[in-house]
Amino acid sequence: MNVCVTTLLREKGFKVTPQRLAIYNVLAASKAHPSAEMIFHQLQPIYPTMSLATVYKTIEILKELGLIQVLNAGEDSFRYDADTSNHSHICCQRCGRVDDLHGIDSTEFVQQVVKATPYRITGQQFYFYGVCPECAAKE
Amino acid sequence: MNVCVTTLLREKGFKVTPQRLAIYNVLAASKAHPSAEMIFHQLQPIYPTMSLATVYKTIEILKELGLIQVLNAGEDSFRYDADTSNHSHICCQRCGRVDDLHGIDSTEFVQQVVKATPYRITGQQFYFYGVCPECAAKE
């Protein structure tokens, strides 16, 4: 996995730095769709000199390389996902967590849109909102 | 339409002011899903003393009253839509416009998710991305 990132970075003329690998690794290892701030805090103990600016700059590069996708679930900040496969997300309106929704077939739905719109479609994002089981149990 | 807003505001203990009506009217009359800044600029000629803070405060109230929905299509700012019916949106990646997608049936898609997730689902937002006909023609 890191081999892939390393190769891709070099191919596109970017240097391979410990910070860049660390940031990608956090994203690849997490299912929580962390924001820049969350990545920064998670790396703080290991890279005490790490700066938020570096996180943002690296995210920009990872986006450009197609290694991550950007989520915008209605919060004030963006979240990032190293799983670039086509999948929906569901957000808990109580605790704010964002989970993946795998195994959903959206082809029929997307096909309807392709037929109905004059746009040339290049991508899509589906967000569901609700209450996660943990928060529901508390209520 | 304004009757409705007026009544709703009063019912919930909010005062009916020209600014609030004007802001709602901009949203109700527009299909462009304007941001706070866009609403502000559109009202500038008519209400030269209008402040951005008032736009934001009013949006907060309209949201609370269920008169508008908030869009988050991946830009730095939020957009607002006075059409609160269940519909998807499509965003042009060239010019940034956001259009409605009506007449799409998402029930089957949503049902799949309801069955697959342990969340109690309360809502959803579907964003499509692509190139609008105008921008496609220019390319």
Added chain:
DNA sequence: GTGCATGCAAAATCTTTGCAGACAA
């Protein structure tokens, strides 16, 4: 007249940019 609303300015957030020293190749 009372109390909420407006509008200004300042603050709070999130993100980007500029630049000097540091590091990958």
Added chain:
DNA sequence: TTGTCTGCAAAGATTTTGCATGCAC
């Protein structure tokens, strides 16, 4: 060695808050 990268600080952009004056009721 060379050119890019890091990390700090400052700047930008969007949104929120505090407060004095003004307006709806």
